[in-house]
Amino acid sequence: MTDLAPLLARITDKRDDLIALTQDLIRIPTLNPPGDNYRDICDYLDRRLSAHGFTTELIRAHDTPGDSEKYPRWNIVARRDGAQKGDCVHFNSHTDVVEVGNGWTQDPFGGDLIDGKIYGRGACDMKGGLAASIIAAEAFIETYPDFHGAIEISGTADEESGGYGGVAYLAEKGFFDPAKVQHVIIPEPLNKDRVCLGHRGGWWAEIETFGEIAHGSMPFLGDCAVRHMGAVLNKFETDLFPAMALRRTDMPVVPEGARQSTMNINSIHGGQKEQADDFTGLPAHCVPDSCRIVIDRRFLDEEPLDMVRDEVTGILDGLKSSRAKFDYALTELNHVLPSMTDRNAPIAATIAGQIQKVLGKPAQFVASPGTYDQKHIDRIGKLKNCVAYGPGILELAHKPDEYIGVDDMMVSVEVMVRSLAALLLPKD
C-alpha cells in the first residue's frame, strides 16, 4: 500500500486555497436563467487548471435551449494524464446557480466566510463541491505525479434547467464515452457521508380540457372546460394518488416521502386571462372554453415510462367515454428516465469504502427525489459507473443564506483524494 500520509498532509495545507477558490467561484454570478457569466467562470477554471498542468477545452453548446450570442452556453473540460495508462476519473460539476430569491441576510455573491461557513448562492449547490474536487485533484497530482490513468474535471452549464446545454451536449459529443472515461463523480451536495446512486424519473405534461364559450348567465348554452378539469382532478384524487401512494421503490430515495411515486400539479388556468395587478376593472361573464394544467409526475425505477403515461391517458379516455361532451388534449413537455447505479459498481464501492475510513462509520447509499446530470451520463453517454458525492447539506440548496461548511468540504476532499489513490495508484 502506498503511504498516504504525504497526501493527507498536503490537503491540510490547502485549506486556505480551498476557501479562496470557493469564494472566487461564488463571486462569479452564474445565474440561470438566463445563463449569466458562463464564459467568465470557464475562463477562471481554465486559468486555474491550466496552471496545474491540465489540458483544457472550452466548448459552447450551440443551438441548445437558451444558447444565444448574449447568453452562450459555455462548458469546460480539463484533463490531466498520468505517467502510465489506467482508468480516467471524471469530476463533473455544474457551474450555474438558481435565482437568489428573498430572505437573505448575507451578500448572495459575496462569498463571505463567517464561523467556518462560506455564504452565497451556489455555495452548497454546487461551487463548494467543484472547489473540493479541484483541490483534491491538484493535491493528488502534486503528491503522485506518476499516477496511472487520468483525471478530468468539467464545469458545465444549465444543470438547473435540465442540462441540455451542459452535460447532455458533452455526452452527445462523446465526452462521456466509457472507452475514454471509466468513473464519474458528481460533487452535488448530498452530504459528506452519503453516496448518491441515482434519481427518480420525471414526466411533465400539459393537459387541456375543452368547452364552449357562452354567456355566464346561461351556462347551459355553453360547456364549462373548468368543470371538465374538475372531473379530471377528482379522478386523480380518487384513483391516481391512492394508487401511486401504494407503489414503493427499492431505490434508497431520501427523504422518505419520495420513496414512492409522486405527482405535483404545477399550475392550473381556465377561462379569462388573468389581468395585471394594477387592473381595476371587473370580469366579463363567460363560460370558459379551455382549462389547462401542467403535471409533474416523478416515477420510480420499477415503473416503465409507458405505464406512467398510460395511467394518465387511461383516466382521460375513461372520462371521454363516461362524461358528456368531455374532450381533452395532452402534450408531453419533457421526460427523464430514472438512473440508478449499482451500489457495488466500482465508483460507488470505492467512495463508500473511503467514507468508512474517514468518518469511521458506514456510508449511506441514497437516491435523489429530483433528477440531476447523471441522467445524461447514463442515457446519452452510456456510462453507468457514475455517482453523486459531495459536501454540503442538500436541504440548503436553493434556499436563502445558502452556505457550505469548510470542515465538510475538507472531509469530502479527503474522501475524494483517497478515492483517487484507490483507483489511480498501482496496487503493489
Ligand SMILES: [Zn+2]
Ligand atoms: Zn446542483
